[in-house]
Amino acid sequence: NAGVTQTPKFRILKIGQSMTLQCTQDMNHNYMYWYRQDPGMGLKLIYYSVGAGITDKGEVPNGYNVSRSTTEDFPLRLELAAPSQTSVYFCASSQGLTVTEAFFGQGTRLTVV
Amino acid sequence: AQKITQTQPGMFVQEKEAVTLDCTYDTSDQSYGLFWYKQPSSGEMIFLIYQGSYDEQNATEGRYSLNFQKARKSANLVISASQLGDSAMYFCAMREPYSGNTPLVFGKGTRLSVIA
Secondary structure (H helix, E strand, C coil): CCCEEEECCEEEECCCCCEEEEEEECCCCCEEEEEEECCCCCEEEEEEEEECCEEEECCCCCCEEECCCCCCECCEEECCCCHHHCEEEEEEEECCCCCCCCEECCCEEEEEC | CCCEECCCCEEEEECCCCEEECCEECCCCCCCEEEEEEECCCCCCEEEEEEECCCCCCCEECCEEEEEECCCCEEEEEECCCCHHHCEEEEEEEEEHHHCEEEEEECCCEEEEEEC
């Protein structure tokens, strides 16, 4: 089983460039999330989605956009990259409204220079 | 206010000893879930154990157990018989599904180092 797949694994961006981090899951989960993890810190929620066509902001949404056109895919768009967006990005998914574990992708290490 | 508080930035434990990683949480919901994740140096997030707020028994998964004290709002992770491979960051997280807070909220983590 593939689970949650993120691409790319690593990326270096120049200030002002844009990029899309891809995330796809094959578990038919309704809930998907994007987190960022700064060095030595916990995970902070950027955006999340409770189903196709529905997205909502998390704790740190500024500088990012998301879309959820299908159940499987939840891409994260960075517009006008800034050094403050240097971080490791994790996509995750979970099933339903009840308390179940979230499955994480392998992470994308992004450096903005 | 912090939803999840992990007060130990770093912990050391001797191999084969037990260790407790602290986690306290803040919620006014009756229904919630508490999770522990392990993040080794390779970076992936590995689910370890889950405790539901209505579960009467403390959760256990192999060498991991969760010391759940609901009145104190604490959910400490106990690792028995520590192994060198347990060296990692450990994150406590909470989910409050019925108040609309469906995403996991994480603490800042505790770095565990197991010494031979």
